[in-house]
Amino acid sequence: MRSGTFKQSYAELVALSDNPVKWAWCALALAAALALPALANSYVLGLATTIAVTAIAVLGLNLLTGVAGQLSLGHAGFLALGAYTQAILGTDHGWPALPALAAAGMVAALSSLAVGIPSLRLKGLYLALTTLGFSVIVSYLLVMFEGITRGPSGMPVPPLMPLVSGLDHGRSVYLLALLLLVAFVLATLNLMRSKIGRAWAALHEHDIAASAMGINLTAYKLLAFVVSAFYAGVAGGLLALQTRYVNVDTFGVLLSVEALAMVIVGGIGRVTGALLGTAFLVGLPELIRLGFGGTGSWFDTLFANHAHEVKELLYGAVILLFLRLEPEGLAGIWRKAKRFWVLWPLSK
Amino acid sequence: MDFLFNLLVSGLVVGGVYGLIAMGFAVIYRATGMLNFAQGELMMLAAYIAYALATWMPAGPQGPDAGALWLVVPGTLAAAMVAAVLLEALFIRPMAGESMFAKVMVTIALAVMIRAGIVLAWGNEPQLMPRLLGNALIRLGPVALYTPQVVVLLALALTSAATWALFARSRAGLAMRATANDESAALLMGIDVRRVYTLAWALAALYAGLAGLACAFLFSVDPTVYSLGLRSFPATILGGLDSVLGGALGGLVIGVLENLAGGYLGRGMKDIVGFLLIIVVLMVKPYGLFGTRRIERV
Numbered sequence: 001m002r003s004g005t006f007k008q009s010y011a012e013l014v015a016l017s018d019n020p021v022k023w024a025w026c027a028l029a030l031a032a033a034l035a036l037p038a039l040a041n042s043y044v045l046g047l048a049t050t051i052a053v054t055a056i057a058v059l060g061l062n063l064l065t066g067v068a069g070q071l072s073l074g075h076a077g078f079l080a081l082g083a084y085t086q087a088i089l090g091t092d093h094g095w096p097a098l099p100a101l102a103a104a105g106m107v108a109a110l111s112s113l114a115v116g117i118p119s120l121r122l123k124g125l126y127l128a129l130t131t132l133g134f135s136v137i138v139s140y141l142l143v144m145f146e147g148i149t150r151g152p153s154g155m156p157v158p159p160l161m162p163l164v165s166g167l168d169h170g171r172s173v174y175l176l177a178l179l180l181l182v183a184f185v186l187a188t189l190n191l192m193r194s195k196i197g198r199a200w201a202a203l204h205e206h207d208i209a210a211s212a213m214g215i216n217l218t219a220y221k222l223l224a225f226v227v228s229a230f231y232a233g234v235a236g237g238l239l240a241l242q243t244r245y246v247n248v249d250t251f252g253v254l255l256s257v258e259a260l261a262m263v264i265v266g267g268i269g270r271v272t273g274a275l276l277g278t279a280f281l282v283g284l285p286e287l288i289r290l291g292f293g294g295t296g297s298w299f300d301t302l303f304a305n306h307a308h309e310v311k312e313l314l315y316g317a318v319i320l321l322f323l324r325l326e327p328e329g330l331a332g333i334w335r336k337a338k339r340f341w342v343l344w345p346l347s348k
Numbered sequence: 349m350d351f352l353f354n355l356l357v358s359g360l361v362v363g364g365v366y367g368l369i370a371m372g373f374a375v376i377y378r379a380t381g382m383l384n385f386a387q388g389e390l391m392m393l394a395a396y397i398a399y400a401l402a403t404w405m406p407a408g409p410q411g412p413d414a415g416a417l418w419l420v421v422p423g424t425l426a427a428a429m430v431a432a433v434l435l436e437a438l439f440i441r442p443m444a445g446e447s448m449f450a451k452v453m454v455t456i457a458l459a460v461m462i463r464a465g466i467v468l469a470w471g472n473e474p475q476l477m478p479r480l481l482g483n484a485l486i487r488l489g490p491v492a493l494y495t496p497q498v499v500v501l502l503a504l505a506l507t508s509a510a511t512w513a514l515f516a517r518s519r520a521g522l523a524m525r526a527t528a529n530d531e532s533a534a535l536l537m538g539i540d541v542r543r544v545y546t547l548a549w550a551l552a553a554l555y556a557g558l559a560g561l562a563c564a565f566l567f568s569v570d571p572t573v574y575s576l577g578l579r580s581f582p583a584t585i586l587g588g589l590d591s592v593l594g595g596a597l598g599g600l601v602i603g604v605l606e607n608l609a610g611g612y613l614g615r616g617m618k619d620i621v622g623f624l625l626i627i628v629v630l631m632v633k634p635y636g637l638f639g640t641r642r643i644e645r646v
Contacts, residue, residue: 071449118627121634124448125383125589129581130630133623136578140620253578257456264453302468309464316461323450323457324442 014193033178037171045174046242047286052177053238055278056184058262059271060231065260066269067192068224069204071128074115075259077135078108078229080251082236084142087155087246092148097160101237108233109226111138116225120218123207135256142248154247157240173242180238184231188271191227200224204269254312261319267329276330281318285311350490355611356604361497363603364504365562369580370587370595371511372555377589378528379548382451386435386459387556388577389466394428394553394560396466399569402478417480425557432553433546441545459574467571474570481565496565503558508596515592520547528590579606582622586629588639598637 007013017023036048061075082104089095089103115134119127142149149155162172191197199220202210211217240246258281266277289303303310326332340347369387376384384390401423405416439458443451481496515521526534527544535541563573583602587594602622610618635641 065449069449071452118631122630125377125452126585126630126634128383128452129585130627132578132581133627136623137620140616144616254460257460260453260456268449306468309467312460312464313468316457316459316464319453319457320439320461323446323454327446327450 016189016193030182034175037167037174042170045170047282049170049174049177049242051279051282052174052181053235053242054259054262054282055275056177056181056238057232057235058259058266058274058278059184059188060228060235061259062263062266062269062271062274063188063191063200063231064224064228066263066273067197067204068200068221070119070221070224071124072131072228073128073253073256073260074131074133074135074138075228075232076251076253076255077115077131077138078112078232079236079239079255080135080138080142080246080248081108081111082233083240083246083251084149084155084236085233086237086240087157088148090158091156097158097241101234101241104237104240105230105233108236109230112225112229113222116222119225120221132253132256135251135253139248139251149248152248154245157244157246159244160241173238177238177242180234184234185271185275192271196220196223258315261315264319265322265329267331268327270329270331272334273329273331276334280330281315284318285314288314351611353490354492355607357491357493358497359604359607360600361493361500361566361603362607363583363600364500365559365566365576365599366580366583366603367504367596367599368507368555368559368562369577370583370599371507371592372552372559373580373584374587374590374592374595375511375524375555376548376552378592379524379544380440381528382448383455383589384549384552385452385455386462387552388574388580389459389462390428390432390553390556391560391563391577392466392571392574393431393462394424394557395564395569395573396470396475396560397427398424398561398564399475399477402480402564416478420480421561424561425554428553428557428560429550432549432556436546436549440549441542463571463574472571474568477564477569479565496562500562500566503562504596504599507555507558508593511592511596514551524548579619579622582626585626585636588636590640591636591638594636594638 007018012018033048037045040048057075057079061072064070064072085104085107086097086100089100090097095103115131119130122130143151159169160172160176162168167175192200199210199215202213202215203217203220203224207217262277262281263274264277265280266275267273285307292300292303322329328335369391372387372390373383376382376387398420401420402416405419435458439454440451443454481499484495486493486495486498513521515525523534523539523544524547526537526539527541531541534544559576563569563576567573580599580602583598584595585598586601587596587598602625605625606618606621609621613621629636633639
């Protein structure tokens, strides 16, 4: 039984992990993820890539909405900008994939200033609606500048050079996404335990009180937007690399809602939550298809003809259920389960 | 000049629909302090119900007749109100005391589910709405209008007047204003806050029902109708989230502006000019033109 989880210094309180066992488990999970390309078929690998890519964007949204408390309904706009930057630089300007990926993050981060600066005086719902407006404007601009983006017909994306020779494209993208995900998780954890993260948390609780405590609201709100958009931009670039094709229709309002659903399902403001929520919501439609499909029932035809609607219903129901029954999300469930076994047989 | 006049008037008509939706947003925001993102979907539901009722009515010898309106209009409005009151009781009320973020996400989830449900029930194809209001052309000087367009403008004018009277003159309106101002104080004064919430949702559904009817008669009944809800956000913001009549005015302004931009600057501009406008307006007036400035205590 683990006991005596007391802290003696401030450094212990903000340490990344209070327990070496945690590091061992993380290393094990990472090793398993690294071994996946050798074991899994392309379907599983594609799913794992999608989870890793989406998780990066959800981590960013979680920082902005979950940690800093600024509701964004426009993250699809940042993803779209990242994906198109990757496509345009790669196809028309011959950039290699990796520098283009960095540029994708940068472009999205810069564009976030366009929505962040007008939003400085706004909060709550006014801000949410402005971000929604931003994503609508972005998709319009992408269609309008047909000379650069090829308009509604979409753009091809050049493949990623193999990271290690002899590796095929799917496996390379998976490994790249995994490495970036690990980097972003570490970055997020470190941001959250630093001065910046504490300022964001204060902003979340009450912005006026935070500014009375000496927190520069302008700087920290903008920083939250820029950082979050950078995550989304990189994720957008990776998405483009994975699908090898970008189209403006992919980045509708539903995508922003999906990302928010992942944040909620995982647990608002938690890194483990962002990862669990993404894996859960990406995997859920596939699991349901595997579970109910192949029986030739009405469900098969429903899924075949109305996959989009079934997914929408599923996301809606999952959001409703989690908000009502478990507002702390999967991360909360995980924490409670852990506590139960740690204190067993004294737990109740 | 004729082109300009026609753009202006048809802009007013579209703006009337935006205004009706925006009033629905505002009335819920006023009473409960949250934004109902499912307002556009409520309108879409109303449009489909209107279509279902209109096609269910046996057609007269010369096709569907105007007599069906006596069933379609009240039926649609009643169905929309019942749906909204149920949604409020089943999904929104249990969230009382939760954060704004959670409540808003509930309405977003409802919006997504209603949209998917409608597509599953009626399919993806546009439905042909019987032209119950006729299609006569009315000429006013240089401007030509179809009957349904005139009816929508009249409906917006009447609804705005009735709304003003409700909030300014009636007990129920007073109770709603009191609840919006301070929920606990309203409770202490003996106002049944739960009933006020139900009333607000029913009223919002009434606006959504009118907008849905207008949409069914003016445009088409198809799964993209909900995007009108998306496009009336600028109207709501322009008027101020908590100003019901401001929403109506904002709707008209945005409708006209969209049409002018579409007519003179190119079709695509039509879709974003509203959002561009509010980004500018919000920089100057963060609470819209008629919204109440919120003074916070820490």
